[in-house]
Amino acid sequence: MSRGGSPGFLDPAVLARIGDLTLVARTVVEGFMHGLHRAPRLGHSTDFAEHRPYQPGDDIRKIDWRVFGRTDRYYIKEFEADTNASVVFAVDVSGSMDFGSGRVTKWQYARMLAAALAWFSQHQGDRVGLVLYGDAIREYVPPSTRHLSLLLHTLERGTPGGAAVGAEAIGAITELLGRTGITVFLSDWYVDPSGVKEALGQVRVRGHDVIAFHLVDPAERSLPYDEAASFEDMETGDRLSVVPASQRERYQSLVTAHHAALADGLAGSGVDYHRIDTSAALDLALYEYLRQRESLGRVR
């Protein structure tokens, strides 16, 4: 699979100028899929997948009688999934998401990405839902095949602010996720990696496949400031005098270590972790989602 698409349409700065989030999502998905030259309804199929031995409790209507006639054994005929999954997008709306050194803040990037992914999932036949959360759950749109508009509208209304994401908030999200499905987290993950690992591990235990997008602004990684200044924490309002020139190197190493800890910890918990640079086009995120969604498309 090649990573195609039109970079012009997927440039976050360009997309951010489009006020209608629905249009953004549609533009992103269609542009992206056009580049892939693939059918948009991946996973929704009646194609044969495999045979497996019958087990008590299986629906006898799914027994392949032709195989029984040839082998005198009961085999169940499995197809590509023809039932929709529940995809819930959990988007971080804490204060830190309002940061952006370029033309797009992390919140704007996350919103466009969530909208595009929801659009995409809806057209896959999935049920889509939304959770906006910070230190607690702020908005919740239950997964449904009819909730795309509500989801996009909720995204449009959302404004970042308040304290940082905590494990408690993720725990609360876990409680909301009833049926098994896919949960997509979009956050900047300014939290303790071990706490995130544990919290997302709980989601996995509930039978959910978890995709964690880590949105990172370039300035967050490089600390590109020259003058000494007072830095204000966007989540707590705390201030700290900082001399970037003297602290930059150490800061960068700490950030790198944090990112590595997140990647290692979440991968160990079965979470599909992707770090996204908010200056980059959205196709990378879409591609990662598509790949993941494809692998999860089979229902056994």
Add this chain to the structure above:
Amino acid sequence: MGLSLLVPAFLIGLGVLVVPILVHLRQRESKEPIRFPSLMFLRRVPHRTVERRRLTHRLLLLLRALAVALLVAAFARPFFQRDDDRPLIGPTRRAVVVVVDRSMSMGYRGVWDRVRDSVRAVVGRLQPGDRAALVAFDETAEVVAPLGPDLAALTTALASLEPSGRGTRLPPAVRLANEVAAGARGVDAEIVLITDLQRSAALGLESVDRLSGTTIRVASVAPDDPANARLVDAEVDQRVEGRRAQLAVSARVATKADSAWASRVSLIVSGRELAAVPIRLKPNAIQTVRFEPVWIPATEATAVVALGPDALPADDSLRLTLGSATGVTVVLLLPPGSGSDESLYLERALAISRSPALTVLTRRSTTVATADLDRAAAIVVADATSLSTRSVGSLDAFVDRGGGVVLFSGRRGTTTGELSRWLPAAVGRVIDRTADRGGRLGQLDADHPAFEPFKDAIASDFGAARFFRYHELTPDSASIVLGRFDDGRPAIVERRGGGGRVVVVAAPADASWSDLPLQPVFLPLVQRLVAHAAGLVENRRWFTVGEVGALPPEPSSLTIVDPSGGKRRVAADSSRTVVFGEPGIYQAMADVAAAPVARFAVNTAPAESDLASIGADEIVALIKPAADSVSGAAGSRLTIAEQERAQSWWIMLLAAAILLLAAEAFYAGRLQAGGRVLGGAR
């Protein structure tokens, strides 16, 4: 060609250079905080002060520092001094102006030797090529040896100096020294002030500026523990009887010493000691000494009161003039038929006058006889309203000749007609103050010569007198009101006419309308008014050095002989005054062979006997550096136009500073635009 600064004080502004350096060291924090997603990692980064102080943006710092330095240099007004402003010949390194105090107090025992030693020490430190000048001063200053390399001439000039009898004033000495130092033309100049540091000499020194580029050093030659006795003043009572006169003198002696002092005071006339009195004074005390009356020839004109010599002999003698106020005749004019109550107080007051001693001729008439006018120095009229109008003409002529007329208003009515016009003030209606228990003399001109003896007692003595009635005086425009009652009406009015004076008093000189004749102040007041009207007050017994004496109007041409024998001709059309420059007897005579027509006894200034000293540091501190002088250019003689041309550098420096500031603004703007990442939402 050397670089100098017009306003070097602006170089202090170079201290501002610290500001950009500190700014660049401090890494100035922007006022608005940068909003950042999380301080989670920044808090873990150790903050090292050493790194904060690393200089940042060195090019920007260089631009800013250069701009500041150029601005400071521009304001300091640099200019190039031409070589021809510097000494033309010789390797002159230094110019020294030696200023020597030669006032009377420098005659204190041993002080003048110290002066010579100090001058020799200064000269001895000079190097070949140095130049020196000698300035001597007392009340005035003069250049004794001009600035030059001949140091032997300075030593010779010093040998000719000796203490004078004059006082000390430092301001003219420092001014003259500045002028001499200015002639040093660009080399470092030093003014060495050799003085006994008399405190009174420093009066007004704060108004003197020190020439820029010169240093002032004070060498004290003050005695270590000065003790001095001096004659403060003397009172003379002289009665002429035929060809001889009885002379009674009392003198006051003061000491400034920490221990008791014993000596003798003598009265000397014509070089002979006629009387002597031993004296023993307590520390820092004043004592009066009275000599027994002595008989002297009536022609003796001067006397000396002498004190036993002490460490400062110049103030141990007091010279006096005698006899000029003796034999004064006064006519007392009483109204015809007046009783003794009306004349008693005036007659007694005039009869007992000693200074001047008066011969009183009492007349009861409305006119003054011509014979009386010829012999009298003053006319006292007890009742001005009784005076005949016919007397006006003769009295007017009498005043023109220098005679004095004192009139009391009397109690008989008012003046009218010609008499009113002639008097300094018309005598009008009677003011009755019995209702308010009598009026008082509310104001007297304390500075008027007639009231000089009452200066310290005017308020108390005259205030005690009550005036129940008095006349309303209406002064004419040429008159002067010498005193007023407490209701503002004139009490004493004077008018000068010709060489004499006319004085009118608003109350009678008896006890009918006021109790003034019963007050102690009455006798001296009457005597003083008469002496003043007759022109006798100005005949002072002695003057002090530096004062000015008035010469008599006749003869028109005079020769002044000073105490050291010097003669000076005073022409008829010149100022009829003489300035007393040294202590001793000055004589004014028609010609050298003739008898003197006036004598003036001159003594040393009392302030010069006060040896209280001021600190040398105080003297230096009092002399302020000139604010507008040119640094490093003592004696520079550039014209204003030349200076303007030489100082045009500041414009170029200012322009360069502006260009640098523009470059700095451009560069700083670029740094800010390219190097700053804003936090938070766009």
